[in-house]
Amino acid sequence: MRTICIMNHKGGVGKTTSAVNLAAGLSRKDKKVLLIDLDSQSNVGVSLRINSEYTLYDALTGKIPVENCIMNLAKNFDVIISKENLTKAEFYLSQQQNANLILKKMLERVSGYDFMLIDCPPSLGILNQNVLAFCKEVFIPTSTDYLGYDALMKMEKVVEEINKNYRHDLRITKVIPTLFDRRNKVCKQTLEDMKSHFNGAVSVPIRTNSKVREAPKYGKSIFNHAKSSSGADDYQQLVNEVLEMGSLRVTEEIVN
Numbered sequence: 001m002r003t004i005c006i007m008n009h010k011g012g013v014g015k016t017t018s019a020v021n022l023a024a025g026l027s028r029k030d031k032k033v034l035l036i037d038l039d040s041q042s043n044v045g046v047s048l049r050i051n052s053e054y055t056l057y058d059a060l061t062g063k064i065p066v067e068n069c070i071m072n073l074a075k076n077f078d079v080i081i082s083k084e085n086l087t088k089a090e091f092y093l094s095q096q097q098n099a100n101l102i103l104k105k106m107l108e109r110v111s112g113y114d115f116m117l118i119d120c121p122p123s124l125g126i127l128n129q130n131v132l133a134f135c136k137e138v139f140i141p142t143s144t145d146y147l148g149y150d151a152l153m154k155m156e157k158v159v160e161e162i163n164k165n166y167r168h169d170l171r172i173t174k175v176i177p178t179l180f181d182r183r184n185k186v187c188k189q190t191l192e193d194m195k196s197h198f199n200g201a202v203s204v205p206i207r208t209n210s211k212v213r214e215a216p217k218y219g220k221s222i223f224n225h226a227k228s229s230s231g232a233d234d235y236q237q238l239v240n241e242v243l244e245m246g247s248l249r250v251t252e253e254i255v256n
Contacts, residue, residue, distance in 0.1 A: 001113050002246065004173075005135040007120040007128065008142055009158070010151035014178035016043040017212060018141040018238075019119035021231075024221035025239035027077035031114040034070065034078045036107075038131060039121040040086035048073060049219025056082045059106060060089050066106050078113075086127075093126045100166075103130030124158060132162040132170055141176040142194075144187040144205065148179075149194065173201060173245065176238065180205035204237040 006019045016039070023035040036056065037044035045051060052071045059066040059080075069080045093099040110116065118135065120128050132138070140155050142148040152175065159170055175198045181187045187205075195202045206212070212231035215222050222231045 001111065001116055002137060003107075003116045003118075003135040004137045004139055005118045005120050005128075005131045006139045006141065007131075008140050008151060008155060009122050009124055010142070010148065011122040013141050013143045013148060013151075014176075014206065014212075015122070015141045016047060016119050017216075018139070018176050018178065018206070018235075019117055020044060020047050020216075021212075021222050021235040022139075022238060022242065023077060023115070023117050024074075024223055025235055026115055026242065027074060028223060029239060029243060030076060031243070032076045032078075032112065033115045033117065034080070034110065034113045036080045036116065036118045037082040038086075038118055038127055040082055040084050041121070042081060042083050044079065044119055045081040045083075047216040047219070048079065048221075050079060050081060052079075052081050055086070056080050057085045057089055060086075060103065061092055066110060070110075090126050093130075099126055100129050100133060103127065104134035107134050129162070132159070133166045133168055135170060137171055137173040139174040139176060140172060141178050141206075143179045144177045144181075144184075144190040144194075145179075146186065146190065149190050152194065153197075172198065174242065175202045177202065177205040180207050182207070203241055204234055206234045206238070207231070209234075 006015055008015055023033045027033045054064055054069045058064050059069050070078050073079050093102055118131050120131055142152045159172055163170055175194055177191050191205055207230050209231035211226035211229035212222055215225040218225055222235055
């Protein structure tokens, strides 16, 4: 199972949009996906118009097993949502021993998926530290402007610190340029800077598209909302890239 946190401590970069559409796209390719919302703003639940009796907070605080929080949304597509009470989890975890490993140990019990995608809040609190200590990969959606690039470089340093402090091997395996406008010189220059620094890890840019922004209003992924849009094309290319990465990894393991 590939464990991927989707993270950027800068908000407004299309993080949840990328998480939802990547999860939906992978599930449509016959990959079993679990999408976990780690943000108390409940953006995943809002974007997909879903609700659940149990949330991630209930599992984190030991009220119920994490498996009981999983709800099926569609074929191959399961979700664990969060609500506002997740804000209390930071305090709860801070009172526990080995607070930075509680979520890690909980998620290690989950199996049966090809992909576990975790949509993370724009912060560097205990919850995100837990996730970074658990996942093997991090995808960073980032706007194609100066501030987006600056936040991306800071995220690189965060990953380095996590690996050092936890003796971990978390890797930035995909940078997802978002809000891309090919007519804008800043967007094009920022994209080139990303490609230069993150050799081979930068995905197809996700172009600015009204259909992508509309989809959450209808509780749908871009594939269900506007399958012929440029947004659907871009996210489909991203899905294909992610699947190709997995194939290359298997080949490398066989060779080694």
